[in-house]
Amino acid sequence: QVQVVESGGGLVQAGGSLRLSCAASGNIASIRVITWFRQVPGKSREMVARITGDDSTSYAESVKGRFTISRDSAKNTAYLQANSLKPEDTAKYYCSVLVAYYPDVFWGQGTQVTVSS
Numbered sequence: 001q002v003q004v005v006e007s008g009g010g011l012v013q014a015g016g017s018l019r020l021s022c023a024a025s026g027n028i029a030s031i032r033v034i035t036w037f038r039q040v041p042g043k044s045r046e047m048v049a050r051i052t053g054d055d056s057t058s059y060a061e062s063v064k065g066r067f068t069i070s071r072d073s074a075k076n077t078a079y080l081q082a083n084s085l086k087p088e089d090t091a092k093y094y095c096s097v098l099v100a101y102y103p104d105v106f107w108g109q110g111t112q113v114t115v116s117s
Contacts, residue, residue: 002106004023004024004097006109010112010114011114012085012116013116014115019079020036020095022034023077024097028099029100031097031098031099032098033050033053033105034051035050035105037096039110048063051070063089066082066085067081078095092110094110
């Protein structure tokens, strides 16, 4: 099995930055895709950023130019550098990990990001 743990969330003022981490551990041959999502209570989960095994990245329009996803394959960890944060970025951030030879993605428990105005 695979465990996923997010960290790095917190309370920050508008314009500030946070660096979120998504660490996967367990029986991992290789990681295919890591995706960051965010969710606000009462709303559907939104894809924020994605990075593939060949380091191809994609972003939601709402975060392009402000957020950067990266990964350290040796550590099975992905990072989300979130700059110029806005109050509307407030949400619980989750990551999902698609691991080779497993049929489904693994999810972490999430990390809360709160941006004050």
